[in-house]
Amino acid sequence: MQLPRIPIPERRQLSNGLTIYSLCGGNQDLLRVSISIPAGHYYSDKRLVAAYMSDMLTKGSASLSAEEFARKIEFYGAYIHSGCDNLYKTLTISCMTKHFADVWPIIAETIISPALA
Numbered sequence: 001m002q003l004p005r006i007p008i009p010e011r012r013q014l015s016n017g018l019t020i021y022s023l024c025g026g027n028q029d030l031l032r033v034s035i036s037i038p039a040g041h042y043y044s045d046k047r048l049v050a051a052y053m054s055d056m057l058t059k060g061s062a063s064l065s066a067e068e069f070a071r072k073i074e075f076y077g078a079y080i081h082s083g084c085d086n087l088y089k090t091l092t093i094s095c096m097t098k099h100f101a102d103v104w105p106i107i108a109e110t111i112i113s114p115a116l117a
Contacts, residue, residue, distance in 0.1 A: 032094045035111070040087040053114070054084035057091055062113040069110065078103045 009021040025032075044050045058080050060069040073080055078095035091111065095103045 029097050030094065031097045031100050032092065033100075034090055034092045036088045036090045038087060039089045040085050042086050050089065051084045054082045054089045056114045056116055057082040057089075057110055060115040061110040062115065063109065064106070064115075066115065069106065072106050073103065076103050080107070 007023055009023040012020045012022070014020065039050060039053070041050045058069075060066040064072070076095055076099040078093060078099065081092045083090050083092075091107070093103065093107055
């Protein structure tokens with residue numbers, strides 16, 4: 001039995017020190033972006049704060065209610081998942097490539113100024 005060939009991701013370093021890994025998934029017109037931030041349970045001195053903050057990343061922003069946020073994301077057929085483990089908070093966005101320019105500002109706003117309410 002031959003094992004499947006696993007592609008090797010391309011690694012790039014931005015001028016601000018951010019490391020980006022990219023992987024071509026074939027000829028699908030889909031884009032998936034995962035953002036991992038070192039802010040998991042290990043970094044919090046109070047229980048469940050990291051998990052709560054992770055959950056709030058999908059509940060809107062300072063200018064968008066949870067319903068407005070969900071409606072905009074749904075309009076573009078995008079999928080958002082936020083998770084937290086011991087070391088990292090991870091936010092994953094999946095959408096069609098042609099909609100990413102419209103979806104990204106919505107996601108960026110919730111990362112920069114989450115609702116927290």
